[in-house]
Amino acid sequence: MNAxxxxxxxxxxxxxxxFEQIDADRRAAHAAYMREWRRGHPLSDEARRRDIARSYAxxxxxxxxxxxxxxxxxxxxxxxxHHDDYARPLDVVWLCRPCHRxxxxxxxxPGEARYVPA
Numbered sequence: 429m430n431a432x433x434x435x436x437x438x439x440x441x442x443x444x445x446x447f448e449q450i451d452a453d454r455r456a457a458h459a460a461y462m463r464e465w466r467r468g469h470p471l472s473d474e475a476r477r478r479d480i481a482r483s484y485a486x487x488x489x490x491x492x493x494x495x496x497x498x499x500x501x502x503x504x505x506x507x508x509x510h511h512d513d514y515a516r517p518l519d520v521v522w523l524c525r526p527c528h529r530x531x532x533x534x535x536x537x538p539g540e541a542r543y544v545p546a
Contacts, residue, residue, distance in 0.1 A: 481517035485509055488518060499524040501531075 488494035499507050504524035511520055
C-alpha cells in the first residue's frame with residue numbers, strides 16, 4: 429500500500445508547527461480578550477456565585493479530591509458537573525451532556541421558580 433505521508437513528514441523539521449504552543453497562544457489570547465471584555469460586562473451577583481462554585485469544584489476535580497462518576501441517569505462515562513445548589517460547590521451530580529441539557533430543559537435552572545434538583 430502506497431500511502432501518502434502526513435504533512436508533518438513532508439515538512440522539514442524546523443517548519444513542523446508546534447500545536448501545543450499554538451493552543452497555549454490561543455488560550456492566552458482568549459484569556460486576555462475575556463479579561464478586557466469582562467471590564468465592561470461585569471457578572472451579576474448570581475452569575476458570580478455560580479462562577480465561583482464551578483471554579484471551586486473544578487479545582488477539587490483537578491486535584492483528585494472530586495472524582496468523575498458515570499452519568500446518574502444513563503450511565504455514560506463522559507460526564508460533566510451539575511450543581512443543584514451553588515451554595516454547596518462540592519455537592520455535584522455527574523450527568524452526560526444530553527442528560528444535563530434535558531434536565532435543564534425539563535426542570536429549569538437553579539434559582540428559577542420551576543427548578544427541580546437532579
